[in-house]
Structures are given as C-alpha cells and as structure tokens.
Amino acid sequence: MASNSDDESSGVGLDRGLEQIFGRLPKLELERLTIDAIRDYRASVAIAEAARLVRVAAEVDGNSCPQRRAELQKIHENAEADHRARQLVLNNLIDRLGYVPKVPSG
Numbered sequence: 001m002a003s004n005s006d007d008e009s010s011g012v013g014l015d016r017g018l019e020q021i022f023g024r025l026p027k028l029e030l031e032r033l034t035i036d037a038i039r040d041y042r043a044s045v046a047i048a049e050a051a052r053l054v055r056v057a058a059e060v061d062g063n064s065c066p067q068r069r070a071e072l073q074k075i076h077e078n079a080e081a082d083h084r085a086r087q088l089v090l091n092n093l094i095d096r097l098g099y100v101p102k103v104p105s106g
Helices: 005-022 027-060 066-097
Strands: none
Touching: 005 066, 027 066
C-alpha cells in the first residue's frame, strides 16, 4: 500500500507523543485509562451517530434552511473527527496493554 512521506512522519510523531504519555504508566493505571477510553469511545460513537441522524433528517425536511443543514453537516463532521481521534488513542492503549479489558457496567 502506498503512502506519502508526510503521512508516515506524522504517524511516527503521533506514536512518539503517545509513547511519552502512556509509555511509563503502571499496568493497572494503563488498564484504568483503557477502560475510560473505551467508555469515551462508545459515547463518541453514539454522539456521531446521533449527529448523522439529525443531519439526514434535516436533508430530507423540505423546511430546513441551507444554513441549518450546513451547520448540522459541520456538527456531524466534528463528531466524526472526535470519534476517530478517540479510536486512535484507544487502539494505542489496547496495543500497549496487550488485551481488551473487561469494562464494568455502570
């Protein structure tokens, strides 16, 4: 798979930054952070989906003005970006931990 060098260098920088943040954490702290990240990720998925549904409803609604549809599109895009960022952090935490921890209910 081809990629440009800018993508590769930014990925290396991200890995280095995450290593500085998470690299020296004790396993119990890393597990706690991973559980929190799983909860945050799940919430971000729900928020992004809700934003998508509101945007789609506005697109179907003939009474929705273009400015409102554009605003809802931006809200959806921001929710998706947040969701993807949380996914990157969560993936890194799980990789460092070596397993997906059980998330207690509640």
